[in-house]
Amino acid sequence: MTTSLAPTTDSADSRAAFYQQRPDSAQHIDLSVMIGSLRLSNPVMPASGCFGPELGRLIPAEELGAAVTKTVFSEPRGGNLAHRLTEIPAGMVNSVGIPSQGPIGYLTHLHHAYESLGIPTIISVGGHRPSEYASVVAGLRGRGSALELNVSCPNLDRDGMDIGADPDAIVEVVRQVRQETDLPLIVKLSPMVPSISVCAQAAESAGASAVCVSNSLPSLPIDPLTHQPALGNIIGGLSGPSVRPIVLRLVWQSAKAVQIPVIACGGIDTVDDALEYFSVGASAVQVGTANFGRPFAMVQIARELSALSKNLGASSMSDLVRLWRNDSEA
Ligand SMILES: Cc1cc2nc3c(=O)[nH]c(=O)nc-3n(C[C@H](O)[C@H](O)[C@H](O)COP(=O)(O)O)c2cc1C
DSSP: OOOOOSSOSOOHHHHHHHHHSOOOGGGSOOOOEEETTEEESSSEEEOTTSOOHHHHTTTTGGGSSOEEOOOBOSSOBOOOOSOOEEEETTEEEEOOOOOBOHHHHHHHHTHHHHHTTSSOEEEEEOOSSHHHHHHHHHHTTTOSSEEEEEOOOTTSSHHHHHHHHOHHHHHHHHHHHHTTOOSOEEEEEOSOSSOHHHHHHHHHHTTOSEEEEOOOEEEOOBOTTTOSBSSTTSOEEEESGGGHHHHHHHHHHHHHHOSSOEEEESSOOSHHHHHHHHHTTOSEEEEOTHHHHOTTHHHHHHHHHHHHHHHHTOSSHHHHHHHHHHHHHO
16 A cells, blocks of 8 residues: 555645645654754755745745755855756756855855744855865854755865765865864765765764765756757756666765764655665655745645654654655555
8 A cells, every 4th residue: 555645635626725734743753953052843844055045935935944045155156157058858967167245245144034924044165175164164153053065065176076085085074164163064075076985974074964865966957959069068967856766875885884874865855765865874865856846845845754653653754754655655
C-alpha cells in the first residue's frame, strides 16, 4: 500500500483548499532541527539563489524553517552574460554568475526584507579565496542567524570550484571565517569531488555546524534551434529532478562520514523527494529549482511532512522515515 498524503482527494479545488489552510501545529510532531545553536522550527528551507523576499511575500514564508539568501560577495559584481537560464527536460541549467551588491549593499537593501519574513535568515557567503569569505563575514557585522559558505559555485571562474574541491582550502575558509563570527556555519559542498566524505569531514573538523550537499552540477546545454551553447557563459549549473539520484548518493555518503547535520539540496519538488533524502541521513532539505515553477512547493512540503506524521502516528522524524518506508513496502 502506498501512503495517501493529505489531501485524500485529487480534486484541484480541494487540494487548493487544503494547502491554503493553516495547519494546527498543536496536532503535529516536533519537526524542529538544530544547526549548531540555531533552532529551525522545521527542516524545509529554500536553496540559495532560488528565493528572495519578493517570493516570500507570495507564500506563508513563516511556515518555513529558514530563508537562505543569494550568495553575497565581497565586492559588487554583475553576474554572467545572457542567456543565463535554460530549461531542460528534468530541470534547468543556470549561469547567473552570482550578481551581488557586496555586504554593505546587502545590509542596506536586502537584509531587512529577509528579516521581515519572521524566520531565521541564513546568509550565503561567497569568495575566490579564504580571506575574501572572512572579509564578507566581517562586513556583515554579525547579522543573520547563520551563514552558509558557498565553496562550490560552478558559475564563477575556476576559483569558486577549486576551494570546494580542496579539503585543505575548505578548512582554511572555515578557520578564517570563524575568526570573524560566532554564528553557526554551514559549508555548501560541491558535487564534483572525488570524495564528498573527505570534504564533509574537512568542514566538520574545522568547526562547521552543518554541511549542505550540494551545489548544482557544471554542465553544457546546447540550444536545439541554433545548435550553439544555450548559455552566454557556455557552462552552467544543472539543477532540478535530474540531479536527485546523484545528490542522494552524495548525501548518503556525507551523512555516514560526519556527525554534524547534512542539509540535502538537489531536485526536491515534493514531500516524497524530501523523505528520500531524510531516509539516507539528511537532517534538513533545501528547495531550489522547484520554486521557479511552484513557489508554494516548500510550504506544501512542510505541511505534508506534518500531515504525514500525523497520519502515520510518527513521534519523531526518524520514526516518520521508518513508518514511511514500512508503509511503502506493505
Ligand atoms: C537560478 C539559480 C541561482 C542559484 N544561485 C545560487 C547562489 O547564489 N548560491 C548558491 O550557493 N547556490 C545557488 N544556486 C544553486 C542552488 O542553491 C542549489 O544548490 C541547486 O539549484 C540544486 O538544488 P535544486 O535542484 O533544488 O535546484 C542557484 C541555482 C539556481 C537554479
